[in-house]
Amino acid sequence: MDYKQAVKDQNSLYSELILRWDADVLLRDLDAYIMRGIDNNKIPNIVNVTLNRPKVFYYNVTSALESTSEQVIVESEDEQLDTKYIEDYVKKGFLAANAKLRKERKFKLNPYFDDQACIRGRIAARPLFRIEDGILITDITYWDSHFVRFGTDDKGKQWASFEGERLASDIESEAWAQEIGYKCTGMKATVLDIWHSEGNEVHVDGAKEWEQEHQFGFCPVAIQIVTLGSMLADADSLYKQGESLFFLIRGVIPELNRLVSILQTLNLKTVKPPMKQKKRGGKGASKHDQITAMGANTAMFPDEDISPIDFGDAQRSATIALAMF
Known part of the structure; x- marks a missing residue:
């Protein structure tokens, strides 16, 4: 043979x-x-x-x-x-x-x-x-x-x-x-x-x-x-045949990683959230770090505005993510 x-x-x-x-x-x-x-x-x-x-x-x-x-x-x-x-x-x-x-x-x-x-x-x-x-x-x-x-x-x-x-x-x-x-x-x-x-x-x-x-x-x-x-x-x-310890969770773990990644991304956005700025004349937006820095003081006209963009319930996502670690 x-x-x-x-x-x-x-x-x-x-x-x-x-x-x-x-x-x-x-x-x-x-x-x-x-x-x-x-x-x-x-x-x-x-x-x-x-x-x-x-x-x-x-x-x-x-x-x-x-x-x-x-x-x-x-x-x-x-x-x-x-x-x-x-x-x-x-x-x-x-x-x-x-x-x-x-x-x-x-x-x-x-x-x-x-x-x-x-x-x-x-x-x-x-x-x-x-x-x-x-x-x-x-x-x-x-x-x-x-x-x-x-x-x-x-x-x-x-x-x-x-x-x-x-x-x-x-x-x-x-x-x-x-x-x-x-x-x-x-x-x-x-x-x-x-x-x-x-x-x-x-x-x-x-x-x-x-x-x-x-x-x-x-x-x-x-x-x-x-x-x-x-x-x-x-x-x-x-x-x-001859499965490992992971045979029941092999497909679930990537989905858990995906879920926690989404939650942690939301959590990071609470620290550095996306911003929108209404500016007279439609000129370029201010730098993010300048308007969101600790104790920042930003001057603007009465008809201008700076506000965060809503991205979901970050507080709840933090609680869920913490429980999964």
Whole structure:
């Protein structure tokens, strides 16, 4: 099977889902809101406001998840089986995997998985526990599911891949690169790491640089998709599967930003309101700062006048805007 081509096919299939992932990250990271009209052009003279509600909501949830403790429970019909020993082994396996990640200056497993489940709607990792020189190597490499593609058959995952840009030093430190003496030609390169039920192959900048067989008998990549979202067989269902925390408010937040931007624009107008001036002879209007300055004294003829232009109830808009922050 041409796994590299399979990855390309999946990239095309995932195009709309990738747009959703990117939009959710911008929502979480409070990408600056800009009010636009129906022609999508920026509306001038607007106080654009970006509410922090998505970020507060997101980190309240992830913080709550990180404060919990994972329960490991092993059950068996064999009354002679020491399930406590197995439970302790599983716990210590994850502790050892986290210790390895700390040495590599990487995030621990649970916080990373919580973040992935909440923002991507899915989790992916490549666990490779193995014995080297009589020592158990607890290797669990998590993958950002934005860059993960996979294919399945009636036996489960047939293949899975991770593709991303990496520093040359990181690539050259990999076991496969050291074994063959691989050296990158630049400071960075795009690495496509493919695992299937029979082996592993690594492509760097489009060229296959490494291939090996393994004896696992299955694809050693674990992928779990959050059950929020669509489970239908519609043509566009992939875009709606494995939803993030924002799936119920994704369309509402821009409208809230629009509303608060309108309210804050009205509030600013109370400080510097638009003015109209009736002037003898219809000459040019006075400068705004001169006639509205603190303690300003403006001379005019009896038939002349200066007054603010009514723009709505600013006091009420201030109350509403304050309540929304």
